[in-house]
Amino acid sequence: EAGVAQSPRYKIIEKRQSVAFWCNPISGHATLYWYQQILGQGPKLLIQFQNNGVVDDSQLPKDRFSAERLKGVDSTLKIQPAKLEDSAVYLCASSFRPGAEKLFFGSGTQLSVL
């Protein structure tokens, strides 16, 4: 089966610029997650979707981060404006359903904010 697709693979921007990441989950997976992984740390959940609805966005910095999953399939995560501390790998993951389920991760987008 095809895996979770993410793009771009790398992105370098200057602070205060905006950036967007795209994710296409595994076909049939209703649950989609965006994680932020700062170097040397574990993945931190930013937002979780169930179909096209938000299940959890408690750790999403909503003043600068936004995400959507309009048709319950693809998702985009946007940062506007970016800060230096946003430099991280942004991982998208999906699972068949929420809860105690295996997560399938994409390759991630490595963001460098200069």
Added chain:
Amino acid sequence: GENVEQHPSTLSVQEGDSAVIKCTYSDSASNYFPWYKQELGKRPQLIIDIRSNVGEKKDQRIAVTLNKTAKHFSLHITETQPEDSAVYFCAAPVSGTYKYIFGTGTRLKVLA
């Protein structure tokens, strides 16, 4: 609150030796405990998981043990090989939600 502590942060073992990584969780209602392996520059991948109705699960050289009373679970890798070198993350779900909290990771280095 929600918390998953993972130890050690780094671990070096000689090839053929065993490695043990431990995670402690705070939510007593957690019922699913996965372990992910992340090789350098690659995505995390599930290597083994355990549910709260069993105390141990094995898959070839990898095993996970769960102690619900003490609220900790451990990853055991026997007969380590250089390809086991990676960062390993534990995770635990937060009861009442559908999300996982990940541990801070253990960098395992297997020395040939």
